[in-house]
Amino acid sequence: MRGEPKRLFPHPSIRRLPSYLRVLRQLRVEGSQKVSCTRIARELDLDSTQVRKDLALTGITGRPRIGYELSPLIDAIENFLGWNRVTDAFLVGAGSLGRALIGYDNFLRCGLNISAAFDVMAEKIGSDIFGRKIHHLNDMPELARRMGVTMGILTVPGSSAQAAANVMVAAGITGIWNFAPVKLDLPENVAVENVELVSSLAVLSVNMAGK
Amino acid sequence: MRGEPKRLFPHPSIRRLPSYLRVLRQLRVEGSQKVSCTRIARELDLDSTQVRKDLALTGITGRPRIGYELSPLIDAIENFLGWNRVTDAFLVGAGSLGRALIGYDNFLRCGLNISAAFDVMAEKIGSDIFGRKIHHLNDMPELARRMGVTMGILTVPGSSAQAAANVMVAAGITGIWNFAPVKLDLPENVAVENVELVSSLAVLSVNMAGK
């Protein structure tokens, strides 16, 4: 038996939505006002039926022979993902990966604002990365409470990930974006999304070997 | 119709193998000499049957009531993934993400050695990151040929990703680990693995919203 008993929406679909958003925004910049699934599918090398199904679960509806109106569609996807509002997040682990994520301006389009960073190394505390202050991890509970932050990004080494996650949970974090190569042990009510870079590398490795 | 017609091994299984490897190495450090699927499954919150099946495709075999011998199992997985040998790779895009990847020592355990970096910004050329020289992208073909490098890591902004990828292909790269939020248009014989960070964020977003 696994963690989540039922899934409301298919994971693969959710993972594809951001790429749809990308091409839709691009098309809008280019001046389009409507778009067909066929077009999106061609752009991303997917099946058009699949695109249609994915879009359907955002609740939007298209018109035969026309397709979808671009702006409402973009709004629908953003709304579905909760990216139409800005979500503040705290980053834990001000190493080079953390620095890279803070500087990654693409997240703004996803409604993600990394409002502060945390670490435990004394020499880092007080300095800042791209304008975000680095605080001591111990100050997180108070700051999270005061600023109402519930999302955390974990970019510490694997060896200290669980300990850091514990502090985050104690601070009231309910969603952790975990970049550490560790299976975190967390309460039921905390959502986790693991970014396993090496898993991705593994796929590339076997694909290259198979050619 | 999609790109790859047939897949030799199930993707989900391949993606899980590195986490098994992590657990197994940890157990070895702790002094174990054998391990059961049940144990691994518990450690990672998976189904034991699934673990057994995944391990089976590396070709190794266990013994009832005993489990698997640790070291041969680790070797089998590493061998399956091609991580028992060092693979040199070139990194394109010496921004903060590129820097983070170069400094990520975990890749050594995956047989990945980022041997040089490339960029197009004049002020970066000639300097180095963690001991890796930054060359001009135009020098890549010659260096790739000379050093026999066939794997590339793409960490440039989306807007310049396709152009950079074209240079990589021309340089003889046959596998691209793509961190740019773009669907690359590449020849048939080049393997790509896309790391879509925002897809991962999307999943976290809807999971948090659903709690």
Place this chain on the structure above:
DNA sequence: GGGGATGTGTTAATATCATAGCAAACGCAA
């Protein structure tokens, strides 16, 4: 030695996801 507990390997069943097929909706051109 002889149960019992545990763990593998395999086959079968289920759930999930992707793909194909088709009718109805609609704009466009004649």
Place this chain on the structure above:
DNA sequence: TTGCGTTTGCTATGATATTAACACATCCCC
């Protein structure tokens, strides 16, 4: 207005992946 081609939305088929079921092998304890 009428026929044609396109595109949606739905249904059903097929592929893949996960979970369950079970027979057999091995060790431990008695």
